[in-house]
Amino acid sequence: GQQVMQIPQYQHVQEGEDFTTYCNSSTTLSNIQWYKQRPGGHPVFLIQLVKSGEVKKQKRLTFQFGEAKKNSSLHITATQTTDVGTYFCAVLVADSGGSNYKLTFGKGTLLTVNP
Amino acid sequence: DADVTQTPRNRITKTGKRIMLECSQTKGHDRMYWYRQDPGLGLRLIYYSFDVKDINKGEISDGYSVSRQAQAKFSLSLESAIPNQTALYFCATSDLQIGDPRGTDTQYFGPGTRLTVL
Numbered sequence: 001g002q003q004v005m006q007i008p009q010y011q012h013v014q015e016g017e018d019f020t021t022y023c024n025s026s027t028t029l030s031n032i033q034w035y036k037q038r039p040g041g042h043p044v045f046l047i048q049l050v051k052s053g054e055v056k057k058q059k060r061l062t063f064q065f066g067e068a069k070k071n072s073s074l075h076i077t078a079t080q081t082t083d084v085g086t087y088f089c090a091v092l093v094a095d096s097g098g099s100n101y102k103l104t105f106g107k108g109t110l111l112t113v114n115p
Numbered sequence: 116d117a118d119v120t121q122t123p124r125n126r127i128t129k130t131g132k133r134i135m136l137e138c139s140q141t142k143g144h145d146r147m148y149w150y151r152q153d154p155g156l157g158l159r160l161i162y163y164s165f166d167v168k169d170i171n172k173g174e175i176s177d178g179y180s181v182s183r184q185a186q187a188k189f190s191l192s193l194e195s196a197i198p199n200q201t202a203l204y205f206c207a208t209s210d211l212q213i214g215d216p217r218g219t220d221t222q223y224f225g226p227g228t229r230l231t232v233l
Contacts, residue, residue, distance in 0.1 A: 009155065033221065042205055042224040043158070088157065092220050101211065102148075103220045107157035 004032075004091050006106030014114050019076040021109035023089035030092055032072045033103065034063060038085040046074075079113050086110045118142045119225035121206050127231045134193040136228050138206030146211055147189040148222065149173075149181060152203040161204075164189055196232040204228045 035043040049065035086108040160173030162181040211220040
């Protein structure tokens with residue numbers, strides 16, 4: 001089945017430094033979603049990207065979808081302690097019958113921020 | 116998300132016991148999912164249901180069973196719990212319609228159940 005590779009698995013930064021996590025696929029994606037899970041919490045939807053080369057921003061977070069729709073990145077500018085958590089990408093894939101679709105998650109990047 | 120609730124929130128049990136985790140949602144979504152989360156392994160899909168009459172195995176269904184009692188309820192059972200089933204379990208719902216490839220399948224997660232099997 002379709003797999004998404006997410007890197008890095010862990011990232012520790014000093015507060016104020018930038019952070020980027022990447023998701024890569026060997027096949028063309030129809031779309032990609034990003035979720036954030038705070039420590040002790042549950043994953044929460046952040047954003048969806050659909051178009052080739054799409055860039056979306058949410059305050060200090062910048063999401064990009066590659067031109068070939070095979071990769072995506074989440075970049076955080078000037079990290080804060082509130083950014084701590086695990087960031088997951090997720091892609092929509094067809095099930096074995098090919099008529100229905102479900103989400104498949106990457107393994108996530110755990111971000112820790114040193115104040 | 117308060118629209119998706121899970122009970123219990125924490126459970127400690129012994130090897131061999133039967134355990135049921137319950138999930139309820141008020142979002143009116145047809146699709147419901149059970150995931151398991153272990154450190155470094157991300158979210159792994161156990162079972163999913165596209166509607167009340169539809170149940171599908173995920174990537175790690177062995178040792179688990181599910182029941183979709185109603186649109187709003189989806190329960191996960193461990194027939195005979197074993198220690199390597201110790202994990203954090205999440206229920207989720209999504210708004211994707213059956214057969215509609217245009218939807219986003221954005222998922223709304225419950226707060227999770229932390230299960231420990233001794």
